Amino acid sequence: MSTDRRGPGPDHDAPLAAPARLLIRRPGPQELHPGRTHRRRRALELALALAVPLLLVLVWQLAAARSWIDARIYPAPSTILADGWDRALAGELWPDVAATLRRVLAGYLLGTVSGYLLGLLMGSLRLVRAALEPPLDALYVVPKLALLPVFLNMFGLGEGPQIALVAATVFFFVWISTMAAVLAVPAGHRDAGRVFGASHWQMFRHVLLPASLPAVLVGARIAAGVAVLVIVASEQIAASAAPRTVKPVAGCGATAWTDPADLARDRAPARCVKGAPAPRPLREHRTLTVATGTLNAEYVAPLRLAVARGEFAKEGLDVRLKVLPTPEALPLLAKGELDALWAAPEAAVVNGVNGGFDIRWVAGNFSPDRRSRSGLWVRLKDGQRAATASLDGNRLGTMIGKGSVIMYPMTTSLAAHHADLGSVVFQQLGSSDVLTALTGGGVDAAWLLDPVWRQVDGDRAYAFLGGQPPGEPLGGALYGPNLLQRDPDAGVAFLRAYLRTVNTYFAGDYKADKAFTAELARLLGVDGKVLVSVPPLRMDWEIRKGTTDRLQRAYRAAGVTKGAPLPENRLVDRSLYAEAVGHRP
Structure with missing residues (x-):
């Protein structure tokens, strides 16, 4: 008889544990061939390190080629490499x-x-x-x-x-x-x-x-x-x-610059000799898009002629003129979709700069000939003379809105005749209706432009009260960030071609040359007889000191600008045309 000596407990009747299963793992490639696996892994990592940047560059190249991005701001990699290669070969x-x-x-x-x-x-x-x-x-x-x-x-x-x-x-x-x-x-x-x-x-x-x-x-x-x-x-x-390097320019001496503070009515506009400043072609050809309100006005003639006679092309520029109203062009100029605007520092420009637009007035266009009568005309009442005519309470017809630069000379003329913008009744009319309203009695006074004023000039029933100040341009070239910061060389080249055109073709009484006047009439698409019926413009690329201050006072009086007045350096940059003529401030 056998005796079981195991005491009571939970394992007394438990079955024996099953034997553990043996797991066998075959060696993988990295164990069998560690060197080869390491080389393959390194090759894959290297391929990824090269492929991803290369893919990004290819997408960038495609985006620039298909115009998905602005190649002027984000040039294609091929353009950058070509430019770098050219600069390397040139030793630059x-x-x-x-x-x-x-x-x-x-x-x-x-x-x-x-x-x-x-x-x-x-x-x-x-x-x-x-x-x-x-x-x-x-x-x-x-x-x-x-x-x-x-x-x-x-x-x-x-x-x-x-x-x-x-x-x-x-x-x-x-x-x-x-x-x-x-x-x-x-x-x-x-x-x-x-x-x-x-x-x-x-x-x-x-x-x-x-x-x-x-x-x-x-x-x-x-x-x-x-x-x-x-x-x-x-x-x-x-x-x-840092200031840009300004070098003397042959043919542009002391007469190529006048004191901006000189507001004399008989001031001679700045001039270089014929053909100066000479072209200095850019290293790379550039296409510039320039907006303007019209292609038919005489103040656009220097641009039209510079394009037609290849003055811009001599600088390595392909200038394309595009008709756009200033309010539409301003945001495009500020965003870099336009390079320049041939217009005037209107109230919309002041409001845009006050709102953060990086835009500057960089060159003037013209000041009126002393024989010009473009401006404010009044129909004289019985016994009135021009010197004693009062405009207080009169109806004033104009095709120009209160945000125009004309508000500055208009407020000056009104003040000289006992009125201001608040004491006259404005009637904005179409260009063909202003003269009719004045002569038909619909308005008492009107702002008449070239050549409309010729219809009442010499008629004693009407009197000319004043216009744009002689010797003070109120418009011209406005640049945005493209030509102010991104490519100022192209900005100077544009002005150099414009100034050369003025010095070569518009230096004096250009309308005395019948063949030249006929060419201008064809370029502008106007009647040659109408073109010669008014005095020539005094093409004037300089900007007078204080002009933007006087404009802003007129805009505030008309209630068309917002915010504090802007200092001149926020609206004007004379450095580019100074560089074009070699003037060192």
């Missing part, structure tokens, strides 16, 4: 590359060395860290590009501000990473160094440097990439802030 690329590398390396070394030394010091000494960390933290959050004007004031124009900006940017990356790395060195490492009697130099060389070096190198690597970004941005900003 490498000096610029060397200058950029010199600036970025100098700034990087200054920022790295100073950031590392200070980070090491602040990480090692608690009192130094307590004293310097708060002000440095405050400076760290300041956008570094915002410091460029400060450095420009400190170091002047040149390489100094750009090197200082790169150094300031790099400094903070290296300082923070170094200080954090030193503070993260385990206390046990420091204690071990002290136990073995390490000096400060030995502690740095054998403990702090090896332990902190990986983090310091990471910070330096990040700083290197940021340094390149900063130098590119700073060079662009500094280039736009």
Whole structure:
């Protein structure tokens, strides 16, 4: 008889556990051929690293070729490569590359060395860290590009501000990473160094440097990439802030510039000799789209003739004139869809600039001949003379709205005859109805343009009260960001061709030449007899000082502008036509 000596418990009657299953995994390719697998993985990674950027470049090229993007602002990669190749062959690329590398390396070394030394010091000494960390933290959050004007004031124009900006940017990356790395060195490492009697130099060389070096190198690597970004941005900003080089221009001497403050009625307009300024073709051909309210007005004649006689083409420009009203053209000009606008600084322009549009009036068009009677006419009542005629309470007919530059000479004429914009009744009429309304008694006064005023000139029942001030252009060329910032060389070339056209064909009484007048009539699509029935315009590319102030006063009186008056430098830029004639302010 056998005796079971196992005590009671939960496993007393439990069955024996089943044997574990043996799992067998066959070795994969990476175990069988580790070298080949590693090479394939590296090849795939390299292919992806090359294919993705290449695909993006191809999409960019296609977008530019199909006009999905504006190639003037985002040129195709092929265009950039071709331009770089041409500049390299011409010897222009490498000096610029060397200058950029010199600036970025100098700034990087200054920022790295100073950031590392200070980070090491602040990480090692608690009192130094307590004293310097708060002000440095405050400076760290300041956008570094915002410091460029400060450095420009400190170091002047040149390489100094750009090197200082790169150094300031790099400094903070290296300082923070170094200080954090030193503070993260385990206390046990420091204690071990002290136990073995390490000096400060030995502690740095054998403990702090090896332990902190990986983090310091990471910070330096990040700083290197940021340094390149900063130098590119700073060079662009500094280039736009630096004055353009102005060289003397043959044929454009003292008579090519007059004092902008000279408002004399008999001031002779600026002139160069015939054929000057000479063409200076752009390195790359450019197409410019210029909007204008009409192609038939005489003030557009210099542009039409410059296109017809190839003056723009001599500069490497293909100028295309497009008819657009100013209110429609302004937003397109501000967005860069138009390059220039041949118009006037109307109230819409002032409101646009006040609203953020980057637009400037860069050249004048004409001032009236002293024989001209284009302007405000009044039908005289019994016993009235021009000098004593009062316009207070009169009905004034005009085809021009209150936002036009004509408001400036109109308010001047009204004030001379005991009236203002609020004391007359405006009636806006069609161009063919203004004269009819005046002669038929529908209005008491009217603003008559060329050549309509000829119909009442000499009739004693009517009197001319005033028009555009002699010697003061009220319109001309307006540029947007394309020619002001992105391609000022093309902006100067456009004005150079315009000025050369004026000096060559419109310098004097151009209407005395019958053949030339006939050509103008054909270009403008007008009757030659009508064209010669009024005096010639005094083509005048200069902008008078204070004109935009006087215009804004008239606009405010008419209630058509908003916001505070703009200073002249927000509306006017004389530097481009000054460069075209070689004038140094």
